[in-house]
Amino acid sequence: MPCGQVCSSGMAAPNPQEDTGIDVVNAPQHVWSDLYHELLRAPWWLTLLAISGMVLAVNLVFAIVYLLTGGVANARPGSFADAFFFSVQTLGTAGYGWMYPQSRAANLAVTAESIASIVVVALATGIVFTKFSIPVARLEFARNAVIYLQDGVRTLAIRLANRRGNFIVEAQVRLTFIKAETTIEGIFFYRLYDLPLVRDRSSAVGRSWLILHRIEKGSPFEKLTPESIRTEDIELGIAINGIDGTTHQTLHARHRYLPEDFRFGERFADMLSAKPDGRLQLDYAKLHDTVPAAY
Structure with missing residues (x-):
């Protein structure tokens, strides 16, 4: 989605090789000069x-x-x-x-x-x-974002996994909700909302991280329903920054969720389970799995 009049403090600029859903015309091409x-x-x-x-x-x-x-x-x-x-x-x-x-x-x-x-x-x-x-973050984001009841509060959850076996230290995550709006003067633009998170930083990300946003009064998700979200021109962007625990280089990864990527009344299936010998097992194959939950 394009940035409108109020998106200067929003997500990082998209990679030109990514499909942003917009056909750009008359943009200067500087392939040879760059x-x-x-x-x-x-x-x-x-x-x-x-x-x-x-x-x-x-x-x-x-x-x-x-x-x-x-x-x-x-x-x-x-x-x-x-x-x-x-x-x-x-x-x-x-x-x-x-x-x-x-x-x-x-x-x-x-x-x-x-x-x-x-x-x-x-x-x-x-x-x-x-x-x-160039540092590459081997982070994989779950295909869907889920919305369910947690501790009696509707909660938006996104899960990611660190495919590399090391730690990402001093990790910081940011969720940005982008919505198409029109001013009273009839000017169309995309407004960006930075979503407050239960925990937006971690001293060390090992195998996985569950990012939570509590949908309370004032949240842009407050009035969204499984039916209405399909008709909205919205996007949810997630960006994570940190330091590679092995190379000590700064890492950056991002992902976006479109209206069809949201699942209401579902939560992520547990990736962690106990083995017969008492050791814990983390199953990466369940990263994208969801199960029914109260909503």
């Missing part, structure tokens, strides 16, 4: 494909140069294959074998390609190392 960040956001296969394409393009350009200038010993005259593989050897600093430069023009081209090799290797190495070092 190629570094595009490659960092891209999936690994696309990043590696782009790097391979860059290396291949440089080799092709210099292969044409060698083909036009000549001066490569033992290369067959007019052989693009020989010129290309000589370019590969030069760019990769593999060392010359049967073919080597013997003319001034060829040596000048080799010098230029050696400089290009330094730039290409530096760029590729920087992108790969940076992409490896």
Whole structure:
């Protein structure tokens, strides 16, 4: 959903690769001017494909140069294959074998390609190392948000699991309710409500975390019913920040729930159970499971 006039303090900006449910038109495209960040956001296969394409393009350009200038010993005259593989050897600093430069023009081209090799290797190495070092939160959110009675109060609950076996320390979570509204002047916008939580921070998140919002007077969920929520233009966003207990890097994860993702009169099934030997067992397969509950 788009941010309206009052969403400057709301959720983090959505990833452009995510489906936000809005078709954006006439937005300026800066792929080439922001190629570094595009490659960092891209999936690994696309990043590696782009790097391979860059290396291949440089080799092709210099292969044409060698083909036009000549001066490569033992290369067959007019052989693009020989010129290309000589370019590969030069760019990769593999060392010359049967073919080597013997003319001034060829040596000048080799010098230029050696400089290009330094730039290409530096760029590729920087992108790969940076992409490896970006912290990734292995947090999985339950597919649905549930609303049920807890201690006599209607409560909204969201569950998440830490798929990585370590701790997320100094974790903070934020729930933002987004609703389409119209002012008395007829101006349409999306209003953001920060929801108070029973506990919005944890010193260490291990395996799972149940996030609770008590639906009391003034809550935007106060008047929502299983029927009315289907007709509302709403969204619930959750964002969690913390520090990876292993790398000590800052982590960020987020998720959103649309009207069809809410379950009324259900609660999450217990993931924790006792084994016959007295040890506790946490079943990740039950992360998304719900059971009927009072509402």
